[in-house]
Amino acid sequence: MTDAGFVIAAYAVILGGLGLYTLLLWRRLRAAPGNDDEAR
Amino acid sequence: MTELRAEARIALAIAHKDAIAELRGRHAMVSTLFFAAVVLLLFGFALGPDAARLAAAAPGLLWLAIVFAGILAVNRLHLLETDDDAFEQLALYPVARRAIYAGKALGGFAVMLLLGAVVLGAVGILFAVDIGSAWGPLLATVVLGAIGIAAVGTFYAGLTVRLRAREVMLPLLMLPVLAPLLLGAVKATAAALAGDPFGELGAWLQLLVAFDVIMVVAGAATYGYLLED
Amino acid sequence: MKTRILGFVALVTVVVVTVIGLFVVPPDANQGDAQRVMYPHVASAWLAYLSFGVTALCGIAWLWKRDLRFDAVALAGAEIGVIFTAFAIWGGMMWGRPIWGVFWQWEDPRLTTTALLLALYVGYLLFRRLTDDPERRATRAAVLGIVAAIDIPIVHFSVEWWRGLHQTATIAAPDRVLDPAAPMAFVGTLLGFVGAFTLTWLYLMIRRYQLARAEADREEAARVERIVSARTVEAAR
Amino acid sequence: MPQITIYVSPRSVGAPDTRPPAVATTDLARLFAGSPAVAGVSLRVEAGRTVALLGPNGAGKTTLLRVLATALRPSYGSASVDGLDVGRDTHLVRERVAYLSHATGLYDDLTARENLAFAAAMLSTPDPSARIDRALGDVELEARADDRVRDFSAGMRKRLALGRILLGRASLVLLDEPYAALDAEGMVLVDQLLAAWHAAGVTVMLASHTTDRLDALLDGRVTLARGLVAEVSGAGVTSMPPALPQRPRPVVATR
Numbered sequence: 016m017t018d019a020g021f022v023i024a025a026y027a028v029i030l031g032g033l034g035l036y037t038l039l040l041w042r043r044l045r046a047a048p049g050n051d052d053e054a055r
Numbered sequence: 056m057t058e059l060r061a062e063a064r065i066a067l068a069i070a071h072k073d074a075i076a077e078l079r080g081r082h083a084m085v086s087t088l089f090f091a092a093v094v095l096l097l098f099g100f101a102l103g104p105d106a107a108r109l110a111a112a113a114p115g116l117l118w119l120a121i122v123f124a125g126i127l128a129v130n131r132l133h134l135l136e137t138d139d140d141a142f143e144q145l146a147l148y149p150v151a152r153r154a155i156y157a158g159k160a161l162g163g164f165a166v167m168l169l170l171g172a173v174v175l176g177a178v179g180i181l182f183a184v185d186i187g188s189a190w191g192p193l194l195a196t197v198v199l200g201a202i203g204i205a206a207v208g209t210f211y212a213g214l215t216v217r218l219r220a221r222e223v224m225l226p227l228l229m230l231p232v233l234a235p236l237l238l239g240a241v242k243a244t245a246a247a248l249a250g251d252p253f254g255e256l257g258a259w260l261q262l263l264v265a266f267d268v269i270m271v272v273a274g275a276a277t278y279g280y281l282l283e284d
Numbered sequence: 285m286k287t288r289i290l291g292f293v294a295l296v297t298v299v300v301v302t303v304i305g306l307f308v309v310p311p312d313a314n315q316g317d318a319q320r321v322m323y324p325h326v327a328s329a330w331l332a333y334l335s336f337g338v339t340a341l342c343g344i345a346w347l348w349k350r351d352l353r354f355d356a357v358a359l360a361g362a363e364i365g366v367i368f369t370a371f372a373i374w375g376g377m378m379w380g381r382p383i384w385g386v387f388w389q390w391e392d393p394r395l396t397t398t399a400l401l402l403a404l405y406v407g408y409l410l411f412r413r414l415t416d417d418p419e420r421r422a423t424r425a426a427v428l429g430i431v432a433a434i435d436i437p438i439v440h441f442s443v444e445w446w447r448g449l450h451q452t453a454t455i456a457a458p459d460r461v462l463d464p465a466a467p468m469a470f471v472g473t474l475l476g477f478v479g480a481f482t483l484t485w486l487y488l489m490i491r492r493y494q495l496a497r498a499e500a501d502r503e504e505a506a507r508v509e510r511i512v513s514a515r516t517v518e519a520a521r
Numbered sequence: 522m523p524q525i526t527i528y529v530s531p532r533s534v535g536a537p538d539t540r541p542p543a544v545a546t547t548d549l550a551r552l553f554a555g556s557p558a559v560a561g562v563s564l565r566v567e568a569g570r571t572v573a574l575l576g577p578n579g580a581g582k583t584t585l586l587r588v589l590a591t592a593l594r595p596s597y598g599s600a601s602v603d604g605l606d607v608g609r610d611t612h613l614v615r616e617r618v619a620y621l622s623h624a625t626g627l628y629d630d631l632t633a634r635e636n637l638a639f640a641a642a643m644l645s646t647p648d649p650s651a652r653i654d655r656a657l658g659d660v661e662l663e664a665r666a667d668d669r670v671r672d673f674s675a676g677m678r679k680r681l682a683l684g685r686i687l688l689g690r691a692s693l694v695l696l697d698e699p700y701a702a703l704d705a706e707g708m709v710l711v712d713q714l715l716a717a718w719h720a721a722g723v724t725v726m727l728a729s730h731t732t733d734r735l736d737a738l739l740d741g742r743v744t745l746a747r748g749l750v751a752e753v754s755g756a757g758v759t760s761m762p763p764a765l766p767q768r769p770r771p772v773v774a775t776r
Binding site: 210214218219220224227228230231232234235238239242258259262265266269270273274277280281283284 | 347400403404407410411414415420423424426427428430431432434435438439441442443445446
């Protein structure tokens with residue numbers, strides 16, 4: 016794998032992860048704070 | 056000043072009680088020592104039979120055996136309290152929380168010291184390592200290591216004493232915190248065994264002292280919160 | 285509403301710095317394109333440490349003021365901290381592989397410390413899930429967060445020594461060492477990333493705090509409601 | 522039957538009305554995993570009184586005692602012993618309270634005497650060896666003083682736990698089902714202890730189901746149901762209905 020490959024992999028995971036986490040958070044917030052095991 | 060003396064007396068009473076119960080009933084000590092010996096044996100199978108490689112790895116194996124056996128030992132000391140909800144009764148006595156921590160840590164230290172000495176001897180035999188020549192620094196390392204493991208172990212055993220999945224959580228929480236101690240102890244032991252070629256021994260012992268002081272103070276300051284319910 | 289704007293600003297800055305980091309700024313003289321991984325890697329590591337600092341401080345604040353809002357911030361800090369720690373480790377590996385040829389560089393104190401950080405705070409989050417009573421959970425998690433934060437500098441210091449007490453700090457590496465006289469462009473881009481990621485971090489912290497508060501309030505309302513209903517039933521008797 | 526001597530802290534002497542209420546709770550609630558074991562208790566017990574906590578299992582008797590003994594922190598509301606808040610002045614409250622719980626909190630591998638010696642060290646009991654002998658005598662365990670508690674029956678363990686309380690100088694004694702697991706002689710022992718505490722001006726609150734034998738010993742009775750006070754009778758104890766309705770307040774701890 017070329018250097019560029021690793022760079023892409025790094026950015027993809029970090030930015031993708033941030034996006035995914037934001038989405039998850041947003042969905043959990045938007046859903047009325049129903050029964051979520053986090054709060055059990 | 057008298058208050059500190061009273062707390063010391065209480066800590067000694069707790070450690071004394073643990074010692075009697077430990078020697079008389081629990082045999083945790085014996086089982087922990089055997090566990091450490093078995094771990095060393097397995098290390099031998101894993102890394103042997105090349106004697107040179109074993110001798111090179113001896114410091115690391117020594118301290119891994121001590122740390123793993125240490126988790127069992129510290130856990131046992133707190134199980135002693137939960138048989139009959141004695142832990143709650145202990146918290147209800149009008150005594151300083153840090154005195155309770157000191158008492159339990161003292162008990163843990165004694166167990167760890169004995170464990171360290173025995174494992175050191177076993178390593179000397181099993182991995183043909185000459186511990187006689189450097190017994191001074193080795194003893195210092197074992198003492199400092201025992202203090203550190205007892206200080207951290209007592210805190211985390213208290214934190215997880217009534218926790219679900221405690222058997223997994225205690226090592227999971229405790230081991231990362233012990234990383235600097237493991238690292239320092241192994242390097243100090245290696246330096247001591249090699250006759251301290253680079254003169255690093257002093258520095259590593261200082262690291263262990265710093266770790267011990269910080270963890271004892273942190274443990275004593277926060278142990279009271281672990282007794283709250 | 286303000287948070288929404290913050291979120292939008294954060295998004296824009298992240299996109300801008302990413303474009304700069306990937307395409308605009310020239311590759312490093314020695315490391316070539318691999319050096320571009322440093323930007324998100326360093327920014328993530330900085331936010332990991334910041335998050336756990338926040339968690340430890342909120343722990344102290346809870347023990348002092350006994351206000352559950354601090355506990356909610358501490359939880360947000362730990363969760364988001366774990367995520368940035370994972371990113372920092374991933375970035376470290378993606379940078380290490382092209383430069384050293386190995387994913388995991390034991391000698392790099394930053395990497396090993398960050399790995400321990402992950403272990404410490406995954407433990408913190410697991411511990412929180414295993415404790416039910418909100419106030420007992422807050423107290424014990426606070427103490428756990430404080431001891432973990434105390435341990436981090438010791439870990440970093442000991443790994444720093446571990447690498448070689450008396451050798452010079454530079455790692456005896458192949459020729460691809462970062463060009464020490466990094467031109468302004470690198471430093472500028474790095475600061476841009478740190479800024480953009482910190483804005484994102486702030487946005488996520490606020491959102492996660494709101495979520496934790498919403499759940500805590502719902503839990504609180506359920507508790508109070510059960511008390512009120514018990515009392516009304518009794519009063520009616 | 523030995524004459525039981527109660528070592529009283531100076532706090533518990535003096536006419537009852539001059540001392541703050543031995544026990545005072547205001548809208549006290551304590552929840553476990555979201556459901557209220559105690560849902561709202563506002564109780565006042567005058568110093569020096571002997572009061573029984575009655576009510577079915579799960580009525581909240583044990584939880585109330587554990588909060589007063591500082592074993593549990595209140596979830597809502599507040600509780601005080603001798604005017605001292607259990608949350609803020611926890612250490613001072615612990616000096617004043619003795620608590621006998623279902624679990625006797627003894628060390629199986631230690632003998633009866635060693636258990637009491639440890640308790641004496643924790644309670645800083647003056648002249649410990651004499652006091653331990655006296656306590657063992659009072660609870661009639663001298664014969665088994667040097668046997669390990671591991672071999673004791675539940676009744677004997679309870680006697681030893683009562684002996685431990687005699688080593689202290691509590692002004693408030695909390696007993697959770699003191700008569701449970703005791704033989705006839707043991708029950709007489711508890712009667713004697715209650716009489717001795719009463720004579721010494723020590724306040725006693727005991728949760729119990731055996732009420733028939735208590736008439737002569739009790740000043741007042743409190744009946745709990747579903748975590749609330751259902752009924753109060755006798756002297757020295759009063760109760761107020763919990764505040765209603767309660768607006769769910771933001772998540773700020775009460776202390």
